Amino acid sequence: MSPLRQWSTRLAGAAVAVAIVLIYACTANRAPSQSLVSGDAASKVYVAPGSYDEYYAFMSGGYSGQIAVYGLPSGRLLKVIPVFSQFAEDGYGYNEETKPLFQTTYGFVPWDDSHHPELSMTNGVPDGRWLFINANNTPRIARIDLTRFETDEILQIPNAAGGHASPFTTPDSKYVVSATRFSVPVPNTDVPIESYKQNFRGTLTFATADQPGKMDIAFQILMPGFDYDLGHAGKGPSNGWFFFTSYNSEQANTKLEENASQNDKDFIAAVNYKRAEECVAQGKAKAAPAEYYHNWVDESSRIAKSEKKSGVKMINPGDCEGVVYYLPTPKSPHGVDVDPTGEYIVAGGKLATVIPVHSFTKLQKAIADKAFEKTVDGIPVLKYDAVMAGEVQKPGLGPLHTEFDGKGYAYTSMFISSEVVKWKLGTWEVVDRIPTYYSIGHLMIPGGDSKQPWGKYLVAMNKITKDRYLPTGPEMAQSAQLIDISGDKMKLLLDFPTIGEPHYAQALPASMIKEKQVKFYQLAKNTSPWVTRSESDGGIARAGKRVDIKMIAIRSHFAPDNIEGVQVGDTVVFHVTNIEQDWDILHGFAVLGNNNSELILQPGETRSLTWIPKTPGVYPFYCTDFCSALHQEMQGYIRVSPAGSNVKLMANVSKKAQAQMDHNAK
Ligand SMILES: [Cu+2]
Numbered sequence: 001m002s003p004l005r006q007w008s009t010r011l012a013g014a015a016v017a018v019a020i021v022l023i024y025a026c027t028a029n030r031a032p033s034q035s036l037v038s039g040d041a042a043s044k045v046y047v048a049p050g051s052y053d054e055y056y057a058f059m060s061g062g063y064s065g066q067i068a069v070y071g072l073p074s075g076r077l078l079k080v081i082p083v084f085s086q087f088a089e090d091g092y093g094y095n096e097e098t099k100p101l102f103q104t105t106y107g108f109v110p111w112d113d114s115h116h117p118e119l120s121m122t123n124g125v126p127d128g129r130w131l132f133i134n135a136n137n138t139p140r141i142a143r144i145d146l147t148r149f150e151t152d153e154i155l156q157i158p159n160a161a162g163g164h165a166s167p168f169t170t171p172d173s174k175y176v177v178s179a180t181r182f183s184v185p186v187p188n189t190d191v192p193i194e195s196y197k198q199n200f201r202g203t204l205t206f207a208t209a210d211q212p213g214k215m216d217i218a219f220q221i222l223m224p225g226f227d228y229d230l231g232h233a234g235k236g237p238s239n240g241w242f243f244f245t246s247y248n249s250e251q252a253n254t255k256l257e258e259n260a261s262q263n264d265k266d267f268i269a270a271v272n273y274k275r276a277e278e279c280v281a282q283g284k285a286k287a288a289p290a291e292y293y294h295n296w297v298d299e300s301s302r303i304a305k306s307e308k309k310s311g312v313k314m315i316n317p318g319d320c321e322g323v324v325y326y327l328p329t330p331k332s333p334h335g336v337d338v339d340p341t342g343e344y345i346v347a348g349g350k351l352a353t354v355i356p357v358h359s360f361t362k363l364q365k366a367i368a369d370k371a372f373e374k375t376v377d378g379i380p381v382l383k384y385d386a387v388m389a390g391e392v393q394k395p396g397l398g399p400l401h402t403e404f405d406g407k408g409y410a411y412t413s414m415f416i417s418s419e420v421v422k423w424k425l426g427t428w429e430v431v432d433r434i435p436t437y438y439s440i441g442h443l444m445i446p447g448g449d450s451k452q453p454w455g456k457y458l459v460a461m462n463k464i465t466k467d468r469y470l471p472t473g474p475e476m477a478q479s480a481q482l483i484d485i486s487g488d489k490m491k492l493l494l495d496f497p498t499i500g501e502p503h504y505a506q507a508l509p510a511s512m513i514k515e516k517q518v519k520f521y522q523l524a525k526n527t528s529p530w531v532t533r534s535e536s537d538g539g540i541a542r543a544g545k546r547v548d549i550k551m552i553a554i555r556s557h558f559a560p561d562n563i564e565g566v567q568v569g570d571t572v573v574f575h576v577t578n579i580e581q582d583w584d585i586l587h588g589f590a591v592l593g594n595n596n597s598e599l600i601l602q603p604g605e606t607r608s609l610t611w612i613p614k615t616p617g618v619y620p621f622y623c624t625d626f627c628s629a630l631h632q633e634m635q636g637y638i639r640v641s642p643a644g645s646n647v648k649l650m651a652n653v654s655k656k657a658q659a660q661m662d663h664n665a666k
Helices: 002-030 041-044 193-199 273-281 362-366 655-665
Strands: 055-060 065-073 076-079 118-122 126-137 138-143 150-156 175-179 200-208 217-225 226-234 242-249 266-272 288-296 302-316 324-329 333-338 344-350 354-359 372-376 379-382 388-393 399-404 408-412 417-423 429-436 440-442 457-462 479-484 491-495 506-510 538-543 546-554 557-559 562-567 571-578 587-591 599-601 606-611 619-623 635-641
Touching: 041 479, 041 491, 055 457, 065 138, 118 150, 118 506, 126 506, 175 226, 175 242, 193 200, 200 226, 200 242, 217 273, 217 288, 226 606, 242 333, 266 273, 266 333, 266 344, 324 344, 324 354, 333 571, 344 362, 344 399, 344 408, 362 379, 399 440, 408 440, 417 440, 440 506, 457 506, 538 562, 538 655, 546 562, 546 587, 571 587, 571 599, 587 606
Parallel strands: 217 302, 226 333, 324 379, 333 399, 546 571, 562 635
Antiparallel strands: 055 065, 055 506, 065 076, 118 126, 126 138, 138 150, 150 288, 175 200, 200 217, 226 242, 242 266, 266 324, 288 302, 333 344, 344 354, 354 388, 372 379, 399 408, 408 417, 417 429, 440 457, 457 479, 479 491, 538 546, 546 557, 571 606, 587 599, 587 619, 619 635
């Protein structure tokens, strides 16, 4: 590049940066929007005490690694589902039963950045079976069961770094996908970063997802070294295709802010995954090295297991003609969204002045006509004009994501101009716009990325909240805004603070899952090797320096509740079973000085806490979940003696259990 061109490029980059700052400053200084809320907003979001919300909304926690479940329209927080981060509140990732879920080839990874919840689908419509969500840092995909609101399975994605375009599902949830945000050497190895263009590649992963407990990598597609950002499956006529945005088609490896903003157009990768399946069946995919973990919860014991797997089937597009085409797309595209009919593929070009919409019909014709402008690493690039359905003119600044109401309208979030823009599919005219507070990222309409949107509400998820709530120091909770989209004009109804970063969300009518909720686990079906079904089954056993204690919890006592014979240097594992058989009757367990977390015990479940006492003494333990009138009486003691002490291992257990213990001790 000539010095003059470099300089003008830098100026252009600086101008964009200044514009962003100025525009942000303008939006952030806007007066609070009391006047924008119409008089009947309160009645539209009021859910009377004891009444239920109309929708469940599942909002990712971003850098909290979790999912928060809210009721809509009230915005009431119903639950936090821990997924990728340890959760001291209930012992997830601390107790022995759930720790294996965090196993990866990098070791135990107790945190991640969860971005995109995706509901499982049948025939392109959310079906309420499962929720998937991606880990953005150490690429993984989790499955959450929607009868228990618990994480049941986590699959690691190999040959990837930054699993951002994930875990979007195919219309039948046969596959969930993960595309690497960061291109890396594949397989990853020690090379100079300067060798980016020679050595760095992207991968698109298709993982099977329709068999609980059996998620696995079906195949990967090796792609040019761009940054892959988001994806969505085709539907209806475009069923069998998947669309992924990419930026950094410049393949810059430094100062991407400027160096990856050079090209006027980057690409959407249109992937024919039915064709990929054919190539795999025909042996055209190569066996590629990979190591990854698959972790899942055994249904009856409720204990997570880990399995290390190796090898993947890797498709090189050059060996599988017709598997990938590139759609040129202005400019540094972010979101890619397919309308309910499956015909329109909408991109959000972060730096584009229009919202470009591709036509699936035209895409097929362009492929048949070989309307290619060039190839990139063997991938044909279709001509923009040959695939373009239309462009939404002057939509605002910084289009990111689009969802649909099922009535012929699309809604696009505009990050820089902090607004939602409503436009008409087919005519591409903007028909309404509403400000958001502030810097909206994703937006969500229940079912709004499916074949059947329930288009009554829209939720804006905003990155910056300043001045919207009572101030809480330098950091404010991020925020969601509920917007009524049932009429011609969008109406702001409600702001509510969220947990972590509400990156993206999904929602469905509550009626689809509320009757399916598990109320307690049946003790008779608990196959944990540490289950204690009654007081007479409790006991203690020593094996070398390990001491296992089997206990029950029931209103309002533990049994046993006095334990002696533990020594400094022992590893003590408390296995506590909550033998209540009633809905929402939980107990907890914590012991003095424990370097771990509490246990929370759902009715009928067994959970295990590892404790390594360091000094002699007597240590109380107690129930942490307020359970009954005599909750404060729900306590006990464990005596710790010096190493080598002759204090006998004992507990106030039943005679039968004591006889068994005495037998074991011989
Ligand atoms: Cu209790």
